[in-house]
Amino acid sequence: MADGDAVTADAGKGGAGKGGATGFWAPGSRILWRYRENAGARFHIARPVTVVRDDPEVLAVWMAPGTECVRPVLADGTPVHLEPLASRYTRPRTVQRDRWFGTGVLKLARPGEPWSVWLFWEPGWRFKNWYVNLEEPLARWAGGVDSEDHFLDISVHPDRSWHWRDEDEFAQAQLDGLVGVELAERVGQAGQRAVEAIRAWGSPFSDGWERWRPDPSWTVPPLPEDWDRTPARMSS
Numbered sequence: 671m672a673d674g675d676a677v678t679a680d681a682g683k684g685g686a687g688k689g690g691a692t693g694f695w696a697p698g699s700r701i702l703w704r705y706r707e708n709a710g711a712r713f714h715i716a717r718p719v720t721v722v723r724d725d726p727e728v729l730a731v732w733m734a735p736g737t738e739c740v741r742p743v744l745a746d747g748t749p750v751h752l753e754p755l756a757s758r759y760t761r762p763r764t765v766q767r768d769r770w771f772g773t774g775v776l777k778l779a780r781p782g783e784p785w786s787v788w789l790f791w792e793p794g795w796r797f798k799n800w801y802v803n804l805e806e807p808l809a810r811w812a813g814g815v816d817s818e819d820h821f822l823d824i825s826v827h828p829d830r831s832w833h834w835r836d837e838d839e840f841a842q843a844q845l846d847g848l849v850g851v852e853l854a855e856r857v858g859q860a861g862q863r864a865v866e867a868i869r870a871w872g873s874p875f876s877d878g879w880e881r882w883r884p885d886p887s888w889t890v891p892p893l894p895e896d897w898d899r900t901p902a903r904m905s906s
Contacts, residue, residue: 694724700891702814703731703777704898705805707742707763708848713816713898714765716740718891719777722882728874729779729808729815732884737770738893755838759846767893776882778874779815782807784860786817787874789882797880800826801835802864804857811901820857821849824864826875832868834861 695701698720705715717739719731742750745762753761773793779786786808788801802824808815821843823835840857843849849857868875 695721697721697723698888702897704814704816706816706818708818708843714742716897718893720888720891727780731777733770733775734890735770735774736890739768739770740765740897741768755842759843759848776879778879779808785864789879797828800875802826804860813901822857822861826868830871
């Protein structure tokens with residue numbers, strides 16, 4: 671299908687590195703950033719993004735305003751965040767196509783790290799905050815990257831202050847069996863390492879990404895019809 675061809679063709683830029691190592695996408699390539707459902711195998715979040723930078727240090731991508739995405743909703747179409755927490759993760763769900771109507775988001779992920787860092791701006795490019803999203807390390811494939819969200823997050827502000835987010839959701843996910851004891855321990859440890867990185871104010875917080883701006887020639891990537899396909903993994 672046309673949309674799928676557009677994303678797949680662009681995602682192939684960069685090729686494979688020497689010795690069978692995973693290749694890197696060239697700036698401007700279009701890929702998918704996806705999340706599997708918790709304690710499941712299906713994808714329930716898919717976001718077409720444009721590659722800003724991809725190398726052994728970091729994958730940086732831009733999700734533009736107006737991007738068509740896939741997000742989870744309750745089976746009756748109710749937005750997940752409107753459901754009371756006690757039943758939020760136990761009621762039947764489906765997925766829905768929607769658009770990202772906020773300002774754009776710059777996402778940064780370092781290889782093997784159990785979190786990604788997102789940058790948000792207010793209208794007019796006034797920097798708002800960094801957002802540390804605890805998750806499985808990204809798994810690369812020819813058309814993009816896949817992960818699983820771990821509920822717990824951290825907001826980091828321009829004055830270097832920070833605070834935990836969604837601790838209640840993390841606790842509820844454990845009660846509902848979406849996060850087991852071993853995983854909860856791993857997530858907690860990852861969160862503490864993320865806090866150490868924030869306190870040290872190292873990369874990516876000190877790298878000046880808040881001054882970055884997208885290439886004005888970039889258009890919004892389309893959402894492919896086969897956004898939930900199960901691809902063969904790229905070699906590592």
